[in-house]
Amino acid sequence: MQRFIAVRVLQSLLAILVMSVIVFGLARISGNPLDVMLPIEALPEDYERLTQYWGLDRPYHEQYVTFVTKAAQGDFGQSLKYQGKSAMGLVVERLPATLELAGFALLISAILAVPIGVLAAVAKDSGWDAAAKVVALLGQSLPVFWLGIMLMWIFAVWLDWLPSSGRGGLKHLILPAITLGWFQVAAIMRLVRSSMLEVLDSEFVKLARVKGIPEWKVVWKHCLRNAGIAPLTFFAIIAGVLLTGTVVTETVFTWPGLGLLVVDAVRSRDFQVVQAVVIIFAFIFILCNLLVDVLYAYLDPRIRY
C-alpha cells in the first residue's frame, strides 16, 4: 500500500515536471522566447523587463531553474493584457467562478445520472435501457461547445427563460452547468448501470427480497449503497475532466473563470498568464488522478503496483 502510494506520488510529480518542461520548452521553441511571451505591440521596456525577470540572457538550464523556482512560489510573471496584475493574482481571482461552475455541473450530472443508471439496470434490456444507451451514445457524440450554443439559442434567445452569458445568480448557472455536465452524465450512468447489475445479482439482494422488503427499498437502499463505491471513486476523475472542460463551456457562455482567462490569454498572446493557468490546471488535474488511484487502492485491496 505505502509503496503503491509512494510510486503514484512520484509519478504525479514527474508528470507535473514534464508539463513544466513542455511549457518551458514551447516558450523557447522559436529560438527567442520573447517572441512568444510578448505580443507584437509590446514596448522595448517590456523586452528589457522580461529578459531581466526570467534571466533570459543566461543558459537554458539556469533559465529552467529560475522558471521552476518562481513557479513553485506561485510566481508566473505579470500579465501584459491586464496591466499591473500578476498572472497568479488573476488565477486566484478567477478560480472561484470556475469551481462554482464545475461543482454545480458535478451536482447536476450526479442527480441526473444516478437515477437513470439505476433504472436502466433494473429494467435491463427494456426500452428504458435502450433509451439510456441512446442518451449515453449522444453524450459521447455531441460536441460540447455546440450543445452549449444550441441550449443558449433555445432557452436564452428563443424562449427567453434564462440569461445567455455572464455570471450572476442561479439562473446564470443552469445552462453552463448542463453543458459542462452533459458529457459526464453518460459516463456516470454507464458506470452506475454496470455496478448495479452486479449487485442486483448477489445473494443479499435475493435474501432481502425473500424477506419481503418492498422492491423500491431493495433497489434504492440496499443495492445502490453497495453499487455506489465504484462510481464514487470515478467522481474524482470526473472532477478533473470537468475542470478542464470548463475551458470550452466558459468560452461559450463567457463565464468569467479560469477557462475563459486562458483562452483570452492565448488570443491576445499573454503567454505568462497562459503558462500560469496551464500549470495550475495540470496540477489540479494530476492531483485528482492521484486521488482516484489512492482511493481506489484503499477501497479495493486487489489493486497492487
Place this chain on the structure above:
Amino acid sequence: MPQLTSTRTLPWYAIPWVVDGWRQVKRYPLLSLAILVFVLVIPAVFAPWVAPHDPYFGSLSNRLTPPIWQDGGTMEHILGTDKLGRDMLSRIIYGARVSLTVSLIAIFVGGIIGTVLGLMSGYFGGKLDAVIMRLVDISLSIPTILLALVLVAAVGPSFGTVITVLIVLLWARYARLTRGETLAMKERDFIARARVAGASHTRIMVRYLFPNVVNSLIVLATLQVGYVILLESTLSFLGAGLPRAEPAWGVMVADGRELIVTAWWVSMFPGIAIMLTVLSLNLLGDWLRDHLDPKLRNL
C-alpha cells in the same frame, strides 16, 4: 424479443420501435455506414465537384442569407450563408475534407509511433519497457486541451499544430494496447520456434507479432476517429486548432456563436455534421469491436 411478449404490461417508455430500431442499428452498421459515406467520405473526397460555391470567398451583399425554407432563403444557398457571405453548404462539404484529413493523418502517425514503441516495449521488456510505459502514463495524465492551448500560444494555429497535438495525445493508447498483446503473445511456441529458426528480433516483431495485434489496432483506430474529430473541432472552436479562415466545422460553429441571435444556422449545421459523423463512427466502432475483437469490451 422475449421481454416484449412477457405477461408484464409494457411501461410507456418501452416503445417497441425504439427497442427494435436500436437492435437493428446495433446488428447491422448499414445506417451508420450510409451516414458516414454521405456526410464525411463523399464530401471529403469529391469536395471541389460537389460543393456549389467557393468555401473561402463569398459576396458580402449575400451575407447571412437564411436557409432555403426560411423567409428570404434562396435556391442559390440551400443552407444559407455566413457573415462574410460564404455558402454554408460548401463550407460544410470542405469541412468534411478538413476533419477527415486531420484525423486520418493524426491517427495513422500516432498509431505507427505507438505500435512500434509498444512492440519494442513488450518484446524486449526490461529498462526500455519501464521507460516507455512511464512515458505512456505521463502522456495519458496530461490534460488534452491545455497542451493544445500552450502549443498554439507558442507557435500559432495551423494544420501542423493540431496534428502534432493529436499525435502526442494518441500514441500512448496504441503503445499500451500493443504492449499488452505482445506480452501475452511472446511466450507462445511459434515465437520461440521462429527464434530457433534464426529469425531476427525485427523480423519476429514485424512478421509474427504485428499481424496478431493488427485487429485490435484497427478497432482502436476506428473507435478513435470519432473522438479525434470531436477533439479537433473543439480545439478549432477555441481558436487553438485550425486557423480562422479554414472551413473546419469547429471554426464554423465558433463563427456562429456571436450570431446566435440573428443567424442560428451558422452554428447549427456544422454542429449537426459533427454529431452525425461522430455518432456513426462510434456505432461503427462498437460493431467492429464486437465482431473483430470482443475482448476489447472495456476500451
